[in-house]
Amino acid sequence: xxxxxxxxxxxxxxxxxxxxxxxxxxxxxxxxxxxxxxxxxxxxxxxxxxxxxxxxxxxxxxxxxxxxxxxxxxxxxxxxxxxxxxxxxxxxxxxxxxxxxxxxxxxxxxxxxxxxxxxxxxxxxxxxxxxxxxxxxxxxxxxxxxxxxxxxxxxxxxxxxxxxxxxxxxxxxxxxxxxxxxxxxxxxxxxxxxxxxxxxxxxxxxxxxxxxxxxxxxxxxxxxxxxxxxxxxxxxxxxxxxxxxxxxxxxxxxxxxxxxxxxxxxxxxxxxxxxxxxxxxxxxxxxxxxxxxxxxxxxxxxxxxxxxxxxxxxxxxxxxxxxxxxxxxxx
Numbered sequence: 001x002x003x004x005x006x007x008x009x010x011x012x013x014x015x016x017x018x019x020x021x022x023x024x025x026x027x028x029x030x031x032x033x034x035x036x037x038x039x040x041x042x043x044x045x046x047x048x049x050x051x052x053x054x055x056x057x058x059x060x061x062x063x064x065x066x067x068x069x070x071x072x073x074x075x076x077x078x079x080x081x082x083x084x085x086x087x088x089x090x091x092x093x094x095x096x097x098x099x100x101x102x103x104x105x106x107x108x109x110x111x112x113x114x115x116x117x118x119x120x121x122x123x124x125x126x127x128x129x130x131x132x133x134x135x136x137x138x139x140x141x142x143x144x145x146x147x148x149x150x151x152x153x154x155x156x157x158x159x160x161x162x163x164x165x166x167x168x169x170x171x172x173x174x175x176x177x178x179x180x181x182x183x184x185x186x187x188x189x190x191x192x193x194x195x196x197x198x199x200x201x202x203x204x205x206x207x208x209x210x211x212x213x214x215x216x217x218x219x220x221x222x223x224x225x226x227x228x229x230x231x232x233x234x235x236x237x238x239x240x241x242x243x244x245x246x247x248x249x250x251x252x253x254x255x256x257x258x259x260x261x262x263x264x265x266x267x268x269x270x271x272x273x274x275x276x277x278x279x280x281x282x283x284x285x286x287x288x289x290x291x292x293x294x295x296x297x298x299x300x301x302x303x304x305x306x307x308x309x310x311x312x313x314x315x316x317x318x319x320x321x322x323x324x325x326x327x328x329x330x331x
Contacts, residue, residue, distance in 0.1 A: 188262075
């Protein structure tokens with residue numbers, strides 16, 4: 001998002017605590033401030049010093065099993081700190097707010113694809129922590145005139161087509177995204193891959209997800225910002241392609257694109273994992289005019305593979321993988 005905003009000629013300020021990211025991944029053209037989005041005094045000072053008309057809020061913990069084991073940490077980071085950020089936005093008279101939400105707010109939908117009118121019934125603390133923030137944002141907007149775009153991500157994957165950025169973790173065991181983990185296995189960076197559950201009511205028994213390429217997702221953010229700036233009403237949109245891919249189909253795609261085989265270990269289901277999440281995309285296409293450019297699983301896998309090679313080379317040489325990169329880890 002930072003690279004896309006800079007490419008569009010925007011002035012960008014990045015606030016990040018670097019708990020999961022890297023300072024060297026932030027482009028030099030963006031002003032970087034290390035800190036916590038829940039630190040109201042710091043956020044107030046930033047808003048007072050700079051002429052800011054929009055906030056894009058991406059900061060969140062995102063691992064479903066971790067949220068089940070440590071729910072209060074998720075409610076603190078994803079909900080309580082978001083409340084502080086919203087209060088600062090209202091106090092600073094911010095006009096536009098873009099919120100990174102998740103398909104997890106839908107829980108176990110009875111049918112797919114899922115459109116934005118479906119009941120919201122998250123089945124894990126991660127999804128509930130995000131839904132609470134959606135509620136707060138809608139209430140604050142109604143009370144204070146703030147305009148927002150809530151973008152409900154399905155499964156984000158791939159990397160910048162120009163090779164400038166991709167998913168990056170502080171250490172390899174911390175990676176949780178299926179395509180990233182599978183690509184690491186294909187490159188021999190981990191001994192194999194674990195599949196959690198093969199008894200779901202899906203075509204091959206494994207979970208089905210809607211994988212959206214990260215640059216397509218970022219394009220939706222830019223279009224949402226433009227829409228709000230032009231006077232558009234507050235908006236909630238799904239971000240996905242409207243088609244699902246199973247875990248085993250992803251594994252097969254990674255093996256084919258990489259030309260490498262790797263071990264796949266079958267384990268039991270993880271708590272909190274819905275069987276199938278596929279986006280309904282009529283609203284985002286109708287309201288924003290969004291059209292995906294990279295809706296192709298082999299292309300997405302190839303981008304992730306190339307980025308992982310860059311990160312591997314960095315670990316060998318000690319040099320950054322790209323001159324202008326941004327760590328992204330969204331669900």
